[in-house]
Amino acid sequence: MIDNAIKRKDLLGMDDLTVDEIEAVLETAEKLKEVSQRDIKKVPTLRGKTIINLFFEPSTRTRTSFELAAKRMSADAINISASASSVVKGETLIDTAMNLEAMNPDAVVIRHPSPGAPHIISRLLKSSVVNAGDGAHEHPTQALLDLMTVKEKKKRLSGLQVVIVGDITHSRVARSNIIGFKKSGAKVRVVGAPTLIPYGIENMGVQVSYDLKESIKDADVIMMLRIQRERQEGALLPSLREYSIRYGLDMEKLEDAPKDVIILHPGPLNRGVEISPEVADSPYSLILNQVSNGLAVRMAIFYHLLGGKE
Amino acid sequence: MSFLLIKGGRLIDPLQAVDGLYDIVVEKGRVKDVLKAGMLAGNDLKNKGKVIDAEGLWVIPGMIDMHCHLREPGEEYKETIKTGTTAAVAGGYTSLAAMANTIPVNDNASVTDFILNKASVEGAANVLPVGTVTRGMKGESLVDMGELKDAGVVAFSDDGRAVMNSEIMRRALEYSKAFDLPIISHCEDTNLSGAGVIHEGYVSAVTGLKGMPSESETVMIGRDIALAELTGGRLHIAHVSTAYGVELIREAKARGVNVTAEVTPHHLTLTDDAVRGFDTAAKVNPPLRGEKDREALINGLEDGTIDVIATDHAPHSLVEKDVEFDAASSGMIGLETSLSLCLSLLFKKRINLSALIEKLTKNPARILGLERGALKKGFKADIAIIDPNAEWVVDTSKLYSKSANTPFRGWKMRGRVVKTIVNGKVVYG
Ligand SMILES: [Zn+2]
Ligand SMILES: [Zn+2]
Numbered sequence: 001m002i003d004n005a006i007k008r009k010d011l012l013g014m015d016d017l018t019v020d021e022i023e024a025v026l027e028t029a030e031k032l033k034e035v036s037q038r039d040i041k042k043v044p045t046l047r048g049k050t051i052i053n054l055f056f057e058p059s060t061r062t063r064t065s066f067e068l069a070a071k072r073m074s075a076d077a078i079n080i081s082a083s084a085s086s087v088v089k090g091e092t093l094i095d096t097a098m099n100l101e102a103m104n105p106d107a108v109v110i111r112h113p114s115p116g117a118p119h120i121i122s123r124l125l126k127s128s129v130v131n132a133g134d135g136a137h138e139h140p141t142q143a144l145l146d147l148m149t150v151k152e153k154k155k156r157l158s159g160l161q162v163v164i165v166g167d168i169t170h171s172r173v174a175r176s177n178i179i180g181f182k183k184s185g186a187k188v189r190v191v192g193a194p195t196l197i198p199y200g201i202e203n204m205g206v207q208v209s210y211d212l213k214e215s216i217k218d219a220d221v222i223m224m225l226r227i228q229r230e231r232q233e234g235a236l237l238p239s240l241r242e243y244s245i246r247y248g249l250d251m252e253k254l255e256d257a258p259k260d261v262i263i264l265h266p267g268p269l270n271r272g273v274e275i276s277p278e279v280a281d282s283p284y285s286l287i288l289n290q291v292s293n294g295l296a297v298r299m300a301i302f303y304h305l306l307g308g309k310e
Numbered sequence: 311m312s313f314l315l316i317k318g319g320r321l322i323d324p325l326q327a328v329d330g331l332y333d334i335v336v337e338k339g340r341v342k343d344v345l346k347a348g349m350l351a352g353n354d355l356k357n358k359g360k361v362i363d364a365e366g367l368w369v370i371p372g373m374i375d376m377h378c379h380l381r382e383p384g385e386e387y388k389e390t391i392k393t394g395t396t397a398a399v400a401g402g403y404t405s406l407a408a409m410a411n412t413i414p415v416n417d418n419a420s421v422t423d424f425i426l427n428k429a430s431v432e433g434a435a436n437v438l439p440v441g442t443v444t445r446g447m448k449g450e451s452l453v454d455m456g457e458l459k460d461a462g463v464v465a466f467s468d469d470g471r472a473v474m475n476s477e478i479m480r481r482a483l484e485y486s487k488a489f490d491l492p493i494i495s496h497c498e499d500t501n502l503s504g505a506g507v508i509h510e511g512y513v514s515a516v517t518g519l520k521g522m523p524s525e526s527e528t529v530m531i532g533r534d535i536a537l538a539e540l541t542g543g544r545l546h547i548a549h550v551s552t553a554y555g556v557e558l559i560r561e562a563k564a565r566g567v568n569v570t571a572e573v574t575p576h577h578l579t580l581t582d583d584a585v586r587g588f589d590t591a592a593k594v595n596p597p598l599r600g601e602k603d604r605e606a607l608i609n610g611l612e613d614g615t616i617d618v619i620a621t622d623h624a625p626h627s628l629v630e631k632d633v634e635f636d637a638a639s640s641g642m643i644g645l646e647t648s649l650s651l652c653l654s655l656l657f658k659k660r661i662n663l664s665a666l667i668e669k670l671t672k673n674p675a676r677i678l679g680l681e682r683g684a685l686k687k688g689f690k691a692d693i694a695i696i697d698p699n700a701e702w703v704v705d706t707s708k709l710y711s712k713s714a715n716t717p718f719r720g721w722k723m724r725g726r727v728v729k730t731i732v733n734g735k736v737v738y739g
Contacts, residue, residue, distance in 0.1 A: 015516075092633055114634035115518045116588030135636070136518030175518060198521070200512035 006304040010122045010129040013138035014179040022183060026148050028300035029293065035072055036295060046075040049106040049306050053079045054096070055132070056112040061267060062132055065291075066109045066141075069298035075106070075306070093117060097124045106306050110134075128305040136170045141301060142266055143176035145294040147184060149286050150221050152293070153262050158185030161218050165247060166225030166274055167196040173225060173266045178204050191215045192247060195236045212247050216257045223264045224249050227274045240273055250276035254284070262286050312359040313337050314734060318347050319364025319695060323371060324668035325675075325684035334369065336691040339734035344685055362736075364695055367728060370667050371684050372404025372435075372692030374674040377469070377494070377548055377572060377620035378645065380406065380437070383424060384413025389625040389712045391425065392432040394645070397623075397711040399738040401646040402727040404692035405436040405682055407674075410447065411470035417442040417453045419461035426462055434737045436692070438464040438678065443482045443493060449473050452482055459489045464678045467494035469548055474500060476533060483534075483543025492544040492570070492677055497530035497555070498522075498596065507636055509597040513582040519635060524552040524603070527596055531555045535562040538569055546677060547571040549622050551596035553606030560615040570677050572618040573607050575644060575651035576717070580604075584717055590631045590638035592717040594624070608660050617673040619666075621648050625713030643711045647704060649696070650723035657724060691734040700726040 006021050014022075035043055051070040053063050063079060070077035082096060093112070097120070100108055107128040110118045115137035122129035133139040151157055162181050168174045168190045181188050182205050189207040190197060197208055209215040216222055227247075231237050249263070263275075263284045271277045280287065314336040321332040321344070331347035380394040389397075391408075398406050408425060410416035416425065422439045429437035441458035443466045445451050455466065466486060473479045473495065482493050503522035508514050510521025531547055535558060538545035550556060550571050559571050576594065581601050584592040592598060610616040624641025631638050652670065655661045675683025682692055704721045706714035729739030 094632055112634070114636040116635045119588050120634065134518075136520075138518070170518075172518060175516070198515040199510060200515035203512045204516065 009305070010118075011140055011301055011305060012118050012122060012129065012131045014140045014143050014176045014183070015138065017140070017183070019183050022144070022147065022180065025144055025297065025300050025304060026151060028303055029144070029148055029296040032299045032303065033293070033296040035299070036292065042072055042074055044074045046070070046073040046302060046306055049075040051075045051077045051107045051109065051302065052100060052103075052105045053077060054082060054100065054108055054110045055080070056082050056110070056117070057133070059111060059133070062111065065294045066132060066298050069295050069302060072295070073299055073302050075302065093120060094124065097121045101125050101127070107302065130301060130305070133172050135172065136175070137172055138176045139172040140176050141294065141298055142173050143180035144301070145290055145297040146177055146223065146264055147180050148293045148297055149264060149289050150262065152289070153286060154220060157181065160186040160220040161189070162186050162221040162223065163189045163191055163216055163219040164223045164225065165191045165212060165249065167227055167231060168192050168201065168225070169196050169198045170228065170231070171225050177223060178206055182206075189215055193237060193243065196231070212249070213253050213256055216253065216261070219257055219261050221262055221264065222249065222257065224275045226266065226268065226270060229270075244273050248272075248274050248276065249279050251278050254279060264290060266290070313342070314359055314691075314731070315350075315361045316364050316369055316693065316695065317361055319367045319369035321369045321685065322663055322667050323685050324664050325371075325672045326686060329664055332369070334685060334693070336731070336734045339691055341685050341687055341689050341691050343687065362695070362729060368696040368698055369685075370694050370696065371671040371682070372694050372730065372732065373402045373649070373670040374405040374678070374680065374683055375403045375621050375623065375645065375648075376407040376618055376674040376678055378406050378408060378623035379411065379625065379641070380408045381625055382412065382428065383421070387712075388627050391428045391437060392434070393710060393712040394623070394625070395429070395433040395435040395437060397643070397645045397709065398435045399730040399732065400710045400727065402649045402694035402696065402730055403435060403645055404694065404730060404732045405438060405680065407438045407440050407464055407678060409469045410440045410442040410467060415442050415447045416440065416463070417445050417447065419457050422458060422461035422463055435732055438680070440465045440467050440469075440494065442466065443468045443473055444478060447471055449475055449478060452478070452485060455486055455489055455491070459491060463491070464680070465492045465494050465546070467496070467548070469494060469496040472496050472498040472500055472530060476537065479534065480537045480541060483537050483545060484541040487541070487543050490544070490679070492546040494546045494548050495530070495534050496548050497527050497534060499526045499529050502526035502529065506597075507593060508585050509582040509599045511582060511600050513586055517586065517588070519585070522597060524554060524599060527552050528554045528558060531558050535559070535567055535569055538562075539565070539567050542568060545569045549574050549577065549596055549620070550607065550610070550616060551577045551599050551603060553603045556606045556610035556615055560610065560613075563615060570617045571615065572620040573611060573616045574622045575619060575648045576642060578604065578607055578611070578619070578655065579651050580717065585635070588635045589717060590633070590635055591642060591715050591719070593635060593638050593640050594642050595640035608655065611655075611669065612661050612665070617669065617677065619648070619652055619669045620674070621645055625711055626715045627713055631715050641715065643709070643713055643716050646709050646711060647716060647718050647723070649727060650725045651718070653698065653725035691731055693731040694727055695729040695739070696725060697728050698725050700724070700728075702726050
């Protein structure tokens with residue numbers, strides 16, 4: 001049904017994907033989205049394929065999304081929750097990878113707290129590796145679902161002003177989205193406390209601002225990032241209270257934004273910290289669209305990587 | 311008695327300001343004579359000794375590495391005195407200053423004795439132990455420097471860790487004056503470097519790997535220079551990696567501060583671009599920095615701000631390196647690739663030959679107070695013979711080091727050691 005435009009083994013990051021590949025995934029995802037609206041929410045495309053979800057960090061949402069995506073494509077999905085502490089017990093990431101290889105899966109979806117961990121795994125495995133988040137590095141399926149959500153609403157990506165707000169330094173969502181939106185022709189601005197924006201980020205082709213109210217005046221898309229509560233210990237943030245006053249998005253700040261602005265958040269939300277409940281539940285918010293598009297994008301990724309044919 | 315004659319090579323000996331074709335006669339482990347090529351009467355040495363034909367080759371004083379980690383005692387699975395010195399002579403090194411962060415650390419005479427005994431039995435090269443600055447390398451109280459000096463250490467260093475307490479560093483620089491030995495400082499403000507694993511800059515911004523800023527090095531170089539100025543103690547800055555660090559040392563030297571500095575071949579060759587693919591072999595501390603830093607290091611080498619090239623040879627096994635980037639240990643091996651990497655600066659015309667050889671021989675000898683690093687009559691005969699045109703590819707399975715952690719694997723190199731002589735004996739080639 002869909003031409004398989006992606007000729008690669010792995011999806012490790014948005015950095016690897018060409019514009020054509022991104023567009024192909026989004027196109028496939030739009031078509032597969034319909035499957036989830038059927039009575040019988042399943043296509044036989046990947047029958048007989050095995051997909052392992054290997055999560056070294058707890059994340060019910062992302063894992064469930066990948067699992068459901070696999071099942072709707074009729075693949076067998078297995079979840080392995082490894083704690084990164086198994087490394088402390090002597091079993092290394094490499095051991096884990098070799099063990100998986102022996103089971104001969106078709107794809108391994110990996111989430112790991114250390115940047116580059118999926119890259120290590122991918123060098124060892126014959127099967128496809130999908131990066132479901134590696135530390136602060138990349139989270140490509142999140143970026144793809146965000147691109148899909150924006151494109152659905154705005155009918156285009158090129159020329160849009162995207163504003164990403166929050167802890168940029170520690171965010172894989174920010175990095176993958178910067179790359180994805182830039183490749184798609186959008187303009188990206190990152191906003192946050194100076195302690196949470198890394199030096200050198202300008203070289204990724206983004207604007208930097210420390211002023212949320214000012215920076216959303218021309219925004220087509222506002223993406224709020226989750227703030228980790230741990231960040232206030234240490235020297236990065238004085239307090240969550242101050243953070244929320246300066247960088248939390250509420251109705252008052254939103255008044256200055258264009259009327260057709262849309263708001264994204266990768267979840268889970270810290271209501272009242274980076275986003276007020278009124279904003280999260282407002283018509284501007286596409287948070288639930290993101291969730292359903294996440295499923296479609298992951299189905300599309302499996303389709304392309306595992307060479308689905310119909 | 312038998313002679314060793316090295317015939318017709320191009321001798322480069324910066325200490326004696328020599329660069330030309332010479333014959334070198336070695337007897338009883340020492341340099342007996344250095345004569346213009348062809349001056350030797352025809353049959354003088356025939357049948358009495360061995361002749362090495364060095365025509366077309368370069369002959370230099372054996373190189374001195376004033377910064378390496380031999381890992382023995384304690385981590386013999388990474389390297390031993392035997393394997394480390396064997397790797398050294400294969401790389402043209404004849405003397406090594408072995409850093410003190412072994413297990414146990416070299417903070418007392420019994421550990422120094424152990425290292426020296428082991429080296430005298432199994433070592434292919436001269437091993438010069440470095441003692442710690444502080445007891446247990448904990449940064450809290452000074453070691454018995456007198457005892458260590460008597461046992462044979464050539465310098466003091468807590469390398470591997472920074473001496474964070476400024477008062478302790480001040481007293482170390484002060485107290486060591488009585489023994490005229492340098493304090494080698496690993497300059498890193500560990501509060502600033504924090505959990506960083508690579509240089510803080512564009513690459514850390516893109517990869518999400520935690521960065522350590524250049525300033526974690528420079529603030530400590532600044533502090534140590536100030537303390538050297540206060541005390542008049544002998545300060546040697548280990549592995550300078552930053553442009554601003556070079557600048558601070560240049561200014562300090564101009565003011566007459568008693569400071570010397572070293573740089574590694576890897577900081578002269580690579581930038582943080584090498585970690586973009588998450589290659590743990592390129593994880594090192596101080597981290598590979600930006601192109602501007604690399605340029606500044608080469609300039610500092612050219613203008614004499616940086617005195618020495620030292621390898622910071624730091625072997626690690628797969629247990630430490632075949633893991634996630636965050637979890638991997640820092641350090642790379644360097645003894646067997648150093649010469650070729652240094653020569654590439656020569657071939658690119660960034661430094662002249664005599665200045666380059668000086669950083670590998672004469673200068674480290676001067677800083678460590680050794681009667682080596684030159685082929686002077688009466689000096690111990692430590693010699694390296696080099697084929698400057700030999701091409702080779704770094705194949706980690708063929709290296710003598712017990713470990714293989716080098717980002718240079720697969721690199722095409724030019725210039726290689728043909729023979730190495732330690733105390734008059736051919737130990738390699
Ligand atoms: Zn060091
Ligand atoms: Zn070191």
